[in-house]
Amino acid sequence: MRPPAYKAIVDEYATAIRSGTLPAGTRLPTHRALARERRIALATATRVYAELAAAGLVVGEQGRGTFVKVRSGYDGIEPSRDLPVPRVADLSFNQPLAPGQGDQLRQALRALAASGDAEALLRQQPPGGHRHDRAAVARYLLDRGVDTAPENVLLTGGAQQALDCVLRALTRPGDVLAVDALSYPGIKLLAGAHGLDLAPVPVTPAGPDLDALDRLCRTRPVRAVYTIPTVHNPLGWVLDRAQRERLAGIATEHGCMLIEDGTYAFLAAPAPAAAPVPAPLHAHAPERTCYVAGLSKNVATGLRFGFAVVPGRHVRAATTSLRAAAWGSPGLVTALATGWLADGTVARLEDQRRADAAARQRIARTTLAGLDLTGHPTSYTLWLTLEPHQRPAHAAALLAAAGILVSTSDAFSTGPHTPAALRLALATPPLPALAPALTLLRRTLDSIAP
């Protein structure tokens, strides 16, 4: 049987988009124009665009037309990770984005365009940001238990730049940085760039082994401890109050700084919940804690807005390090971010994200039931320990051949012993696509013969 005629048009467009002949952002003919051009019914033209949209190749915007979509996901960030087959799901990188955020951005840009002093956005911002913008972030942080003056807040191009600026301010090449044996890969990149000596601290699903950290600090001159106490990436733990007190106590006893990464902290239950999240480390030891976070996971990864809260004696060095690098957050991004902080958009998105992450965890726990999983009930990450006969690189290659991107444990490992595991990022696929993708993942892993 011959495929229906509209399929040929879908394929023609899909090929042109995938090959780049029709680049991202190209406006496609209106449904009516396509129907006329190809001599097909209007309903058929609509179906062509619906199929292209379902394949993630175009995006239709009411009243504006249909556009070739900007490809997002890991292959968009690291072109070398391009898949050999059409992508089924990107489980390698968390890029949560709620429906309607594009419209939210349009509205915010319109409001900015209509606001009094648009020219101000074209002038150089002070490194670290204007005081009123730093104050907006300080107000937001108070709800998270981080009590800071605006002078101690530096605005950056994402949490990664905040970490970079803090490390540059606190450390010198050769210094020892204690870090969880499984941790956020960006800290490894930074430690390499700054010439730091990474000292891994053994981990359990409930948190770092604090006895081991204490021993490490007794035997080596640890300059700083990088830690993710609330919704750890990749393991999802939330440290309890006693663990936080102990961690702060160890840092105080041995005179080391704490670098607290709160990037995913918003995913833990907010204060009125049954089990409120314990206060951040910053509240235990404000004079030796640099608190770092941003709006990548609660608002949008492409916004590139973050901040560092730095104790007074390090503010000058941190500001200088920002000046030496990218100067901090650009004015336009800062205006968008602080606008959304002030009008409650960020708080609403965070509520949505917690519910979304919980739904994704439930789907994953159901679909992958019986596998060795570590994660938090409202986290976007899941750590999947493999069977002894499954190797991470081989499993990831098989999954890539099935259209699924995952991260392997070596990316997170800071020590000599890397457990055989995959890190699944659950946030990026559309919610209805998650269960089918995880079912395919499970089937692919099951196909690996012992």
Ligand SMILES: Cc1ncc(COP(=O)(O)O)c(C=O)c1O
């Ligand atoms: C724990 C952690 N810290 C920092 C970052 C970097 O965030 P940003 O995109 O704001 O630079 C990430 C990104 O995935 C992360 O997982």
